[in-house]
Each structure stands twice: as structure tokens, then as C-alpha cells.
Amino acid sequence: MSTQTEISHVLHQPAWAAARASRFKQRFAAVLTDIARGAIAREEERRLPFAELEQLKDAGFTRATLPEELGGGGASLSEGLELLSHLAQHEPNLAQVLRSHFALIERQILAPPSSARDRVLARIASGAVYGNASHERSSAQVGSLETRVRAHGDGYVLSGTKYYSTGTLYADWVSVSAVDEEGEFVGVAVDTRSPGVTRADDWNGFGQRLTGSGTTVFDEVRVPAHDVTHRTGSAPGHGGAYVQLVLLAALNGIGRAIVSDAIEFVTRRTRVYSNGSGATAASDPIVLETIGELSALSYQADAALQSAVAALQDSHDLQAADADPRAIDEAVARGDVATAHAQIVVVTAVLDAATKLFDIGGASATDRSRGLDRHWRNARTIATHNPHRNKAKAIGDLLVNGTPLSNSWLTGEAAG
Structure with a gap:
């Protein structure tokens, strides 16, 4: 490998891997090669890959597992995971950044029809990327949270601090785990541009340095009622x-x-x-x-x-x-x-x-x-x-x- 801060142009694609999701790999080959070139330099300079994520969005990568009839690429579960392996070979930070995004797609396409499901899938079809804010570094015990939502007018207000919020630094929307006024767990979809949302690049791990897995603060963030989901039981799921x-x-x-x-x-x-x-x-x-x-x-x-x-x-x-x-x-x-x-x-x-x-x-x-x-x-x-x-x-x-x-x-x- 040259002493320039670029990733290798040798791409080890053994036969057992090359055939998987091949049509998608061909579709994204140029953008992934371009993203790979600067991966080492980005890490050394702590240069967050906002532009590279935009390249993936523009190429349709973030919609790859969305069904074609919903505006996506139609990749199967197995094809989607192979694509993430392929992305990680070029830039592992971005593969982890998109973890919650692709997990959300998987959950939603298997969920029963609803207006909430339609809303999320339409956002993703239009290019939106979702992040995640579930875990806290709070005094809350295992199985509980300090992040709260309370009713306010015809909607809700969300307050709390999350950590390990991987991908949220780059996301258009974030899925937040919280507790309502009755102590029940709820899921909250928050537009990251909303007043009161603060995203910090304070992830300090020695690896995966650019995943944005740091702090997200929600300070009296107003949320429409249709973006708060009350968990009323769970069907079998993977x-x-x-x-x-x-x-x-x-x-x-x-x-x-x-x-x-x-x-x-x-x-x-x-x-x-x-x-x-x-x-x-x-x-x-x-x-x-x-x-x-x-x-x-x-x-x-x-x-x-x-x-x-x-x-x-x-x-x-x-x-x-x-x-x-x-x-x-x-x-x-x-x-x-x-x-x-x-x-x-x-x-x-x-x-x-x-x-x-x-x-x-x-x-x-x-x-x-x-x-x-x-x-x-x-x-x-x-x-x-x-x-x-x-x-x-x-x-x-x-x-x-x-x-x-x-x-x-x-x-x-x-x-x-």
C-alpha cells in the first residue's frame, strides 16, 4: 500500500462473496470506491463523513432494502446485509452509522399497515436517514429510562439526554426511546432539525471514531402526536x-x-x-x-x-x-x-x-x-x-x- 492516506485499491472479493447482491454491488461500485479513497485521512483528521453519506443517499444505497413499489431498490434481507459488509470493506464507520436506519426499514416493512408505517417509509423513500437514541449514561437502572415525554396541547414534549446515539449526528430523523407520564415505554420520531435538539460529536472510542456515537440532547422538543408510538405489546420479531x-x-x-x-x-x-x-x-x-x-x-x-x-x-x-x-x-x-x-x-x-x-x-x-x-x-x-x-x-x-x-x-x- 502506498504511503498516501488512501485505502487500498485492491478489493478482495472472493467467489463466495462476489456473487451475493452482485447487481447492487455493481450499481454502487463507483461511489464506494470513491468513499474508500479518503477513509484513512478522514479518521486521522476526524473529518466526519457527511459528504460521503450524501453520496450514498444520492446513489440510492440508503433505500436499497425498501421494496421497489415503495420507492426503494428491492434488495432482500440477505442482500441488504451483504451490501453492508461490502460498504464496511470500504468504510466501516458508515456501515455502523446506517445500522439503525436499515433496522428500522426491516421493522417497518414487516409491521401491520398503518398511517405511522406509511409516514416512515415515505420519508425513507424521499431520502431521509434515521438514527437512533435509545441508551443513556444516566442513573436509570437497567430496564428504565430518564428520557420523558409529556402531553402538550395536541402533541407532546420530549426531554432527555442520550448517549451511544450512533448515526444521529448524520440523520434527518432519530428514533428515541422514552417513558410517558404513566411510566410506559414509547417510541418517538424526532426531526433532528427541531428546536431543542443538540447533537454532539463527543464519541471518544479508539475505534469506529466517525460513527457519531455520542451525546444527543432533547430539551423540551415539541413532537406531533402522530410521531409518538405507544408500545402495546410486541409480536414475534427478529x-x-x-x-x-x-x-x-x-x-x-x-x-x-x-x-x-x-x-x-x-x-x-x-x-x-x-x-x-x-x-x-x-x-x-x-x-x-x-x-x-x-x-x-x-x-x-x-x-x-x-x-x-x-x-x-x-x-x-x-x-x-x-x-x-x-x-x-x-x-x-x-x-x-x-x-x-x-x-x-x-x-x-x-x-x-x-x-x-x-x-x-x-x-x-x-x-x-x-x-x-x-x-x-x-x-x-x-x-x-x-x-x-x-x-x-x-x-x-x-x-x-x-x-x-x-x-x-x-x-x-x-x-x-
Whole structure:
């Protein structure tokens, strides 16, 4: 790789991945290549990818999984997740930025017909991007929130402070979790241009630095009644598994990028060791073995992810067909288990590859302009979401004690 702050122009697209969502990959190839070129420089300069997200919107990427009859691209669930892997290979920050956006599309297209559903889908069809503001760094205990909505005239007023509000910095609309005056959980859709909305770029993680996963403040924000949804019970759904699969898709893209960068580094490398095993890096069997191992780790991550994606595609298809509730319940449960297994495999494989990557070269591989360290930092940061150690414990509890997996994960202060 050159010492310029650009991502590799080598795109590792193995046969098992190249065929997936190929028509969409071709459609977005030019914009993704352009976005990739400045990814390392953006991170070094903390230059937020507002312009790059606009490129994706203009190209139709943010509407890819919206049904064609609703103004979208018509990509299936599995095609959409492959597209997110492909985006992450070029720029993993943007893949995570769009996590809540694509999860919202998935929920809405499976939701019963309603004016609220029509409103959200119409906004997305017109190019709007949704963010998320669910979690807090407040004193609220697990399962409760300090963000509140109260009735005001013919609408509501929202107040509260959220953190880990990934994507909201870039979003046109944000989905907010809050509690109403009766203590019931509600969902609130907020136009981010509304008076009283403040978005801060204060996410300080060492990886995924440009996801905008920081603070969003809602100070007496007025919200129309039709943008407040009271939760009156939940039908079977795979929403929890889907949002985790978006993160695994991002990790999977990082795994492919690791192989791409390794190939380019070795093919351009002219320096060798006196005690090396080849006349060039490209002919050194130890280096070649390392690249083969990196490819195998990427293959492992990809296979695990696709197994879980197939399970969720089955769940999606049954729900879309309004199948028997018992069949849907069983499909959702299979999806939860498959996703938990995939999380353990993908996280382990990609983090292993991100470390082994440095075995392809000497100290020059650590040159900051190459940005090879970004793979480990980004993967490690993504892997902290819903820690895979907890998922392993949950799988063990299922197998030994028959305890069903939970499909929702909450955060907050521990009970006193």
C-alpha cells in the first residue's frame, strides 16, 4: 500500500462473496470506491463523513432494502446485509452509522399497515436517514429510562439526554426511546432539525471514531402526536438479531479489508530480511502462508455470518407471508441462536486476523499512514456491543438448562 492516506485499491472479493447482491454491488461500485479513497485521512483528521453519506443517499444505497413499489431498490434481507459488509470493506464507520436506519426499514416493512408505517417509509423513500437514541449514561437502572415525554396541547414534549446515539449526528430523523407520564415505554420520531435538539460529536472510542456515537440532547422538543408510538405489546420479531447482524456484517467487511490490505502490502513490498525465506516478500512461503490464513479467517467469519443471515431470511419470509404464529416463533428463536453463534465466531476470527495481519511485514507495517491498525481498533470497538462472552454463556444456558435466549439487550445502572 502506498504511503498516501488512501485505502487500498485492491478489493478482495472472493467467489463466495462476489456473487451475493452482485447487481447492487455493481450499481454502487463507483461511489464506494470513491468513499474508500479518503477513509484513512478522514479518521486521522476526524473529518466526519457527511459528504460521503450524501453520496450514498444520492446513489440510492440508503433505500436499497425498501421494496421497489415503495420507492426503494428491492434488495432482500440477505442482500441488504451483504451490501453492508461490502460498504464496511470500504468504510466501516458508515456501515455502523446506517445500522439503525436499515433496522428500522426491516421493522417497518414487516409491521401491520398503518398511517405511522406509511409516514416512515415515505420519508425513507424521499431520502431521509434515521438514527437512533435509545441508551443513556444516566442513573436509570437497567430496564428504565430518564428520557420523558409529556402531553402538550395536541402533541407532546420530549426531554432527555442520550448517549451511544450512533448515526444521529448524520440523520434527518432519530428514533428515541422514552417513558410517558404513566411510566410506559414509547417510541418517538424526532426531526433532528427541531428546536431543542443538540447533537454532539463527543464519541471518544479508539475505534469506529466517525460513527457519531455520542451525546444527543432533547430539551423540551415539541413532537406531533402522530410521531409518538405507544408500545402495546410486541409480536414475534427478529429485531434484536437483525441489529446484531448489522454489526457482524461490518466486522465481516473489516475481515475482507484485512486480506485486501495484506495482498497490496506484500505485492508492493521490496524490502526483505536476510534471514527470510524468499527473495521477495511475494515469494516468501511464511508470508504467503500468513495471507492464506487471513483469507481462511475471513472465510470462517463469512460462513458463520451467512448461516445466521439465512436463518433471519427464513424468519422474514414467514412474517411477510403472515404464517402461523408458532412457525414464526420457532423461526425467530432459530435466528436468535444462529446469530449468537455467529457473533462468537465472527468476532474471534476477525480480531485474530487483525492481529496476524502484522506478520506480513516488518516495522513498516506499523506506519500510521498505512492505517493497518484501524482494522483491529474498529473490530475491537464493534465487538464490544452485546459482548460475545455473554452470548456464549447464553448459548451454554440454553443447551444445559433449556433457557431461551433473550432477543433484547438493555443497559443501565445495576440495582442497588
